[in-house]
Amino acid sequence: MIVGHGLAGAILAQTFAKHGINVHVVEANLPHHASPIAAGLVNPLIGPKLNPPFDLEKCLQEIHRLNDFFSRKFGESFYENLSLHRIFRNQEQANIWKSNPSKISHFYEKVEIVDSKETTMKAPFGIGITKCLRLRIQSFLEFSKHSLIESDHWIQGSHNYDTQGYDFIIFCEGFRSAQNPWFSYLPFAPVRGEILEIQKKLLFAASNGTWAIPQSSTSFLAGSTWDHSGLEKGPTSEGKKKILNDLDFLNLNSVEVLSHLSGVRNGTLDRNPIIGPHPENQKIFIFNGFGSRGSTTIPLYAMKLVEFILGKSPLPEHLNPNRFES
Ligand SMILES: Cc1cc2nc3c(=O)[nH]c(=O)nc-3n(C[C@H](O)[C@H](O)[C@H](O)COP(=O)(O)OP(=O)(O)OC[C@H]3O[C@@H](n4cnc5c(N)ncnc54)[C@H](O)[C@@H]3O)c2cc1C
Known part of the structure; x- marks a missing residue:
């Protein structure tokens, strides 16, 4: 039994099906x-130093395997290739790009810096282009839900934490792990984020830390914000203002906001997900804490959890719920 059909629960259920x-x-x-509103970007170079995230190669391998499975099962592949224009925030980022370290060079589509005079964007330090992926999360969740309904494995409603009647129960509740009597003791670090859909055609995805990605032929998505307080307060005027200000690299004259949404990412204190059995009950599991990178990491960690439950391999220690005990 899996509790929660956000991105974590859905990918885990489909990995069991695989x-x-x-x-x-x-x-x-x-x-x-988070999952009903998230943008689904898989960005290979993150943070001010444009570093590849931990385990990126393995994450990408598993994404490709899972995407092949989706194509066979659903007749759709939900991860799509995308080119991302990276707007450098300063000369240091431009230098990192120019030096092109071999460990990340295969992510670059255009190694030389694009001259900002060649584009309509404001980019005094230049622009680089990188390969990335986008997971169409909401579409994937619909397909996954229908396949579970068709096979009579879908239960609509709230789980009451009764653990009887199943071999294993795996909790994938996002930030509601704080209300889970088994796992609320864990040091989760939830952060609220906002996202806008803006009416304007965008030909490519771009990011200077704040990203803009084409959503339809006439609109794009932009985000996001970080707010540790008031998790359930929903979209705010400050959040909207912040995103619009941060988009100044797009040189937008006027904007029409089509929708404005807010959701909570469930991160952890040490930024690693928390995956494994409860220390006192080996039938009860947690699969949570994917922060702002669920589209990148969930396929790999779902595969690891399934293999652990099937007795094929141990779980990596850095994911273990016990790691916080002193
Ligand atoms: C604004 C924003 C933008 C983002 N953009 C990106 C991005 O570009 N790329 C990326 O990789 N990640 C992004 N993320 C993060 C990503 O969305 C998350 O990592 C991922 O969606 C987490 O999925 P989850 O299933 O763990 O949690 P959730 O999405 O929170 O899902 C948990 C589910 O469990 C259900 N549930 C909870 N408790 C119970 C219960 N007791 N009984 C039954 N059901 C229950 C809930 O209804 C919910 O559907 C973004 C997040 C936000 C907020």
Whole structure:
């Protein structure tokens, strides 16, 4: 039994299916969750130093395997290739790009810096182009839900933490882990984020830390913000203002905001997900804490959890719920 059909619960359920195992999923459609609004970017170079995230190569390998499985099962592939224009914030970022360290060079589409005079964007330090992926999360969640309904493995409603009747229960509740009697002791670090859909055609994705990605032929998505307080307060005028200000590199004259949404990412104190059994009950698991990078990391960690439950391999220590005990 999987509790929660956000991105974590859905990818985990489909990874079990890939191994020929059908699991039940219970989902309550609770408000303020991340997956229904998230943009799904898989960005290979992150942070001010443009570093590749930990385990990126393995994450990408697993994404490709899972995407092949989706194509066979659903007739759709939900991860799409995208080129991202990286607007350098300062000369240091431009220098990192120019020096092109071999460990990340294969992510660059255009190694030389694009002259900002060649574009309509404001980019005094230049622009580099990198390969990335985008997971169409909301579409994937719909397909996953329908396949579970069709095979009679979908339960609509809120799980009440009764653990009887199933071999294993895996909690994938996003930030509602704070209310889970088994796992609320863990040091999760939830952060609220906002996202806008703006009416304007955008020909390519761009980011200077704040990103803008084409959503339809007439609109694009932009985000996001970081707010550790008031997790359930929903979209705010300050959040909207911040995103619009940060988009100044696009030189937008006027904007029409088509939608404005807010959701909570559930991160952890040490920024690694928390995955594994409860220390006192080996039938009860947690699969959570994917922060702002669920589209990149969940396929790899879902595969690791399934292999652990099937007795094929141990779970990596850096994911263990016990790691916080002193
Ligand atoms: C604004 C924003 C932008 C983002 N952009 C990106 C991005 O570009 N790329 C990226 O990789 N990540 C992004 N993220 C992060 C990403 O969305 C998350 O890592 C991922 O969605 C987490 O999924 P989850 O399933 O763990 O949690 P959630 O999405 O929170 O899902 C948990 C689910 O569990 C259900 N649930 C909870 N408790 C119960 C219960 N007791 N019974 C039944 N159901 C229950 C809820 O209804 C919910 O559906 C973004 C997040 C935000 C907020």
